[in-house]
Amino acid sequence: MYLDYFPYESLRPYQDAMLDDVYGTVRGGEHAVLMIDAPTGSGKTSCISAALAAAPGKIAVAVRTVSQIDVYLDEIAKIWSKTRHRPTIAYMVGKQKMCPLADEFSGESVYAGCARLREWTKRKMIARLGEVGGKFYDPSQDKSAHQSVPGYRTFCPYYMMTREVFELQGKPHFRHSGPILDLVDDLRGGIRPPDRFIRECRELCPYEVMSLSAKGSDVVILNYSHLFSPEFQEIIFDWLEMDRGSLTLFVDEAHNLGDAVRALNTRVLSPRMIDLAEKEVEKYQQSMGQSRLQESSLDASSRLKGVEVVRTLLPRLRKYIQSRQVRMQEGEELLDADLFRDFLYRGFDDVEEALSAATEVAVMVAELELAEGDRENLQGDIEPSLAHVLLFLGDMEMAERDLSYQRKITVAGTGDKKRAWLEVNNVDPAPLVRRVTDNVNATVMLSGTLSPLEAYELYLLAEKDRAKKISLPNLFPPENRLLLVAKTATTQLEKRDESGNKREITEHIEAIIEEVAGNVAVFFTSYSMMNQYEATCKAAARKVGKMLYSEPRNAEDVPAILEDFFRAAKKRGAVLLGVSGGKLAEGIDYKGEALSGVAVVGLPLGFYNEIQRETNQYYVRKYGQKNGMLIAYTLPAINRGLQAAGRVIRDASERGVILFCDRRFREGGRSGVLSFLPKWIRDELVVTDAAKSRVIIRARVAEWERERV
Template identity: 30%
Template sequence: MAPRFDNERKTIDLAVADLLEAQLLRSLGFANRGGYERLWLGQAIHSRYQEEALGEDASYRREVTISHRFVHRGYEVTVHGRIDGLRRNPGGGWVIEEIKSVRRGVGLSPAAQELYQRQAALYGWLLAHKLRAEGEASPHIEVELVLIEIGSDRLERQPVELKLPVIEALVKRRLNGLIRAHQQAAAARDARRRAAAELRFPYPEMRRGQERIVERVREVLADGSHLLLEAPTGIGKTVAALFPALRHVLRHDRRLFVLTAKTLQQEMATEVLELLNQDDAFRALRLRAKAKMCANDQLVCHEEYCDYAKDYYAKLQESGVVLRLLEGHRTLLPDDVFAAARRALVCPFEVSLELAERAQVTVCDYNYAFDPYVALSAFHADADLSDVVVIVDEIHNLVARGRGYYSPLLSARDIRRAAAEAAAGGAPIHHRIAELCLVLARLIEGLVDEVEPAAAKDDWAVEQRFPEDGLWRLRPQLDQVFVDYLEFRRETHSLSPDDRFVEQYFGVLKFLNALTLSDGAFSHFVERRGEDRRWRILCKDPSRFLGAVINRCHSVVGLSATLSPHAFYRDLLGFDRDRTERLSLPSPFPPENRRVVIDSSVATTYRERPRNYPRIAERLARFADEVPGNCLALFPSYAFLAQVAGLLRCERKRVLVQARSDSDEEREAILQTLRSALLRDVLLLAVAGGVFAEGVDYPGDMLKAVAVVGPCLPAVTLEQQLLMDYYEERFERGFEYAYVVPGMTRVVQAAGRLIRSADDVGVIALFDKRFLFRTYRQHLPADWLPQDGGSLAGDPAAAAAEFFHALAGEPT
């Protein structure tokens, strides 16, 4: 992140990279901005070299954290960094190593050479100040670049001249420039502070409950603590949280990230930000996925293959596209960024990242903060997040998403497909790839076949330790062939975005990374799915990884309609117990606007399901026909949905069915049909947890009833059983946390689509007798339950007829 100034305390906090001139950093070119060879192979090469050095030299230390504090122009300045390697030379002096991986047969460019030497020399300067502070008057320090060739591991040591007075002067000159830039930006910061004081809630009055949200968010931001906010759908959580968060970040010169799980939620958050920014007080950016922001039809991020990557930094400066976008748009939408960047012939996604560094608010997917492979630089493991405020929408989704980040698999079928694709290439490198992929596939298949249960069916899974040594022994060979393959692709101008070998290579690296992270919160198992044989790693508890991000932030506010049990979400999301508060609010809407009914005459357990399909279809159809408007019916799975859809016969409703393969355009067409309903009212059959069940608004009369078929429990798989065992051991609530909580979360989220304002009315029908059992009933919102202690059981069709007749003032 950028240098951190605190004007009140007169402090500046800097990383070594901040002391390198921007022009020098940018002169390296586009491909060095996180190129995957350097990101993946570079890390492996660093680690391998450091491990060998530790074994050979007792004085060797790696990743040495170092800092220096001093006063400059009235500021207390702290510079911190991390030395790759530090050792003693035979004479007792110190040797600093700056380790870099380089392409085979390609020397460093003059710009790269200068950058790396300057960076290494700065570490020498830091060490010199540290040693002097410890009493070593004239420390002897040598600095060298350690250049390791990718693929061959050939090593070259280049000495770096260390002139401490020259470096001291360069540091002060760079500091003067940073201070000058900070002072020049002071007018904009002061304007934002004034705007914070003038910022007003965007609606004439707040709904009941919003005042409490605004006040509690204000308090936790002032304290630097976290908040888990549970409040019903429709109360206006997002705007009530964003309003005080914006005032805080504008007043204190902090940055706000709004994280969502779905595109539709990003759109809604952006609309709220637009309402809050009528006075043009800040810049808000919405990030779109890289694949959808690519202006090159091949999605190959390299200067040699993409006109939008070629001469990127030169064109960026010449075009002024970033400044024009910032001056011309208070809300920076993906389409506008894409169009402007394309006109300037610069990469639209990279321009988005440039804008993210300057915008006060960024709206994006969870991945950009929590996925270790795609996170923004602001959220990297060593980034300082103390000036970052995060609002996480529908935060209950982050538990499963977090598990997924650290739960890779290796598929023998996919690896064999990569082998077949490579073999078709014909060049020697293709044959090497094919042979190596087949070795890997046979390794996977051999273990799966060896442990296959005697009575196994077509699909099965069993916990199993992996022969890790065999996989690790393949790693150097994979690295070698990968580098050779990339060089071949460059030389033949045949780089492709859809390369199965490249995909599988990265898959192996992710798998090996997960192996190194594995502890008691992980399980390893093998499985057969049809003809495919797989190794899988399951992260059962992502809290240490998510918490490593969350607890470095100034404050994180998590929003959801379903955050009970509180301890489950707080602990599995990694929130610091001592810094995390809870706020749970009841529905602000009149209870008479809603009727909840449970059809206890049907059962949806896996065993009882087949004989109940006809009855569910018949009773769902009668219910929908009694509703004067559109209905949404949600099922635990596409398979269940298909069975009922084939039997459904509605007399007064047009039936639409969500398909697994629906595109964004097809989903939007369904929503448009619900909005218009020109022909007749619609019954939409969809899947709980999907796009139509969460994160979608159905305003006004767009929806009059929601039916949820079954508690929507996850399927019984080895994965869920492993989660159940883990939760039983940690919380002593295994079945509830592994099955009931995620299932009932989907139920409540789905039903929340119905009542989103004081004027909305409708019926919620729950089809399954289990909803009356205490295990499930306790997870229903308290305001759904009869205040007189009565039962919710009944006939959904009769309940709907009675409810809507009463609303119309008609006799039932």
């Protein structure tokens, strides 16, 4: 059995219980949910072995980032090497990362460019079928037809190699080519990370190879967006032939699921989308009157009315956004719904009737888009801009009835680079999460920071006791870590600028930078606070001969900074400054000597503006004052703090210092932050002021140094 495989023998008693719970949940089915809060090193990913032993069908693993794919590939590789079982595993990575032509799509998304080239490719193949004068055309046997100029593509040579075209009853039909079927069979005999996978695809489209591999695999790894996007969900289930009733779902890093689903359930409307929608109407207005669109005079009248509505609404939407862009400073504000609706629908007797007429036009535009192209491949890849505008307005109207919908306007940049857009999003992820969990065989949610479990259960599932919940202790040796919390220092607004408080924060930061040998990270609540204490960190780093690196605003600069930071660990060490919840504080594995100490400066609460207040009010109405404020405001801050702190001590053999530099982390009571922290942290926290923190850190570091000798 798969359960014969225990990769973490020293943790066996705890892992036994965890694997038993996974096995029982998956075996029992009935749409059960299991939530597991297990710190780093608990062997969470080994739960896949128990699920494989019990699952009635395919297992889907939902991950947030591509980097998490390797963890599960390694786990399946261990199962292959340590048991007689060889479960197959595949993954789906976005086209922007996999497409060999991605850099050639200028001014359009990879998905739109891909759909366009696929259609042109099929047209070319049909033409070649006629030219060769046969009933069948195989591009792999026609190398002369593969000439395509980069930047001026008239077809995709990679997609062409994945298909064959044949004639049946006078019509062309497509099927997978021999080369792609052979490659997929070969891939199932091994386990390959994404970079190697791309190389082995050679002249075949990696995305097509991935999707075909996923259909026949025991385990398929997907992004959150594949499974929880309200628009893409149905397509991916059907496309990958995943039967909901027999599917077992793993959600990795489940503490991120709620925010990810909220982001997926956000519609954005920009001036560019309005421009594109207007072009669609102009392009298809003549076509909509042609005879191929069979309609009665009543239908034609309705369609003309719809066009009139669209041509009225689009300029008004653009004008509204432009006026707010001029008046607003950079940032975001709640949209005044009454003013917006009065401006947009002025002169319309019935808003619902007007939107219905406009929607008919949007549907017709979409139908004509598909009629000109390839229905099978365009569907799900392209959403016409006019349809997007009407869906946006529909959600805006939904917000009139459903308080979980939030409407806002955002302005970014200044001067000539200033731009604005409208947003409508649903702040409650539970309905979309339940749409999945209530229809699959079983769901297992895994995270190292899913504490408190009861709060995450309400946030993600909206029901007490909907899930079985288990929490594992930190199994790393407690003598290898030192957990400190500030006695008086805080970043609370009313205390933030007091001289005594600033001195305490400064001295805490200096203590961890100067007394912890090797690499240290200091994470702040915001970029402005990071900048405020940058001089302090620089002086402390210089005093002990360490380099200083700061989190960049541009994500593309992160790899280079991390490479230098990791390299510094082998010398005298370095100091990394970042923001809790930012690019450097989550999702990066600082293994080995990469990080020896972390300071979390401040409780990283979200900016308390009218948007946050509205979110708080929604959850207070739904769950009461205590649970509502915890879920809406405090829980995200706790999670950001724990994620930042968790960057240090990634293995049982590692040692490190964690400093929570804000007194709120030690405050207990029913609503205090301390009561919501994992038990192992509560038990080990040492409360100290800045002067004593230096002494405590120095003593523990000296003790570790003696043990090394």
